[in-house]
Amino acid sequence: MKIKIDSLDNIHAAAKEFLQNMGDGKVFAFYGKMGAGKTTFVKAICEELGVEDVITSPTFALVNEYTAGNGDSIYHFDFYRIKKIEEVYDMGYEDYFYSGNLCFLEWPELIEDLLPEDCTKVTITVEEDGSRSVEF
Ligand SMILES: Nc1ncnc2c1ncn2[C@@H]1O[C@H](COP(=O)(O)OP(=O)(O)OP(=O)(O)O)[C@@H](O)[C@H]1O
Numbered sequence: 001m002k003i004k005i006d007s008l009d010n011i012h013a014a015a016k017e018f019l020q021n022m023g024d025g026k027v028f029a030f031y032g033k034m035g036a037g038k039t040t041f042v043k044a045i046c047e048e049l050g051v052e053d054v055i056t057s058p059t060f061a062l063v064n065e066y067t068a069g070n071g072d073s074i075y076h077f078d079f080y081r082i083k084k085i086e087e088v089y090d091m092g093y094e095d096y097f098y099s100g101n102l103c104f105l106e107w108p109e110l111i112e113d114l115l116p117e118d119c120t121k122v123t124i125t126v127e128e129d130g131s132r133s134v135e136f
Pocket of ligand 1: 006007008011035132
């Protein structure tokens, strides 16, 4: 499936379309170069799910926890800054990935071996005209 995001103006429409087509999986790995728009798209998805917390890429911890409109937790990871895989073991990643709650991961390539088998891979690409394509 491929969703086109022409500009930031239709990012919420794109997030809605993603939510309608994302399936039953819980763990979503967002691939894409620096500046591709991973954080921006995760933020839009979380907003569509009714999250009212401030949504930013986790900076100090590896994970931010938000509360969706239905009361469920959502986990937002950014592995960009990890130096050793031990950091991911130490945070207890399995408790999150297998919690049954939605998990959105940025820079999953840095923990590729730890991704659950049923993880959905989502790739964001910047097109020549600056629009984004989201493939999953
Ligand atoms: N769909 C879009 N259309 C136009 N601009 C966008 C879109 N998505 C993101 N941007 C812009 O691109 C920039 C980078 O976005 P963002 O921080 O989400 O990227 P990222 O992939 O998370 O980067 P990093 O890996 O560095 O965290 C921001 O200025 C954002 O406003």
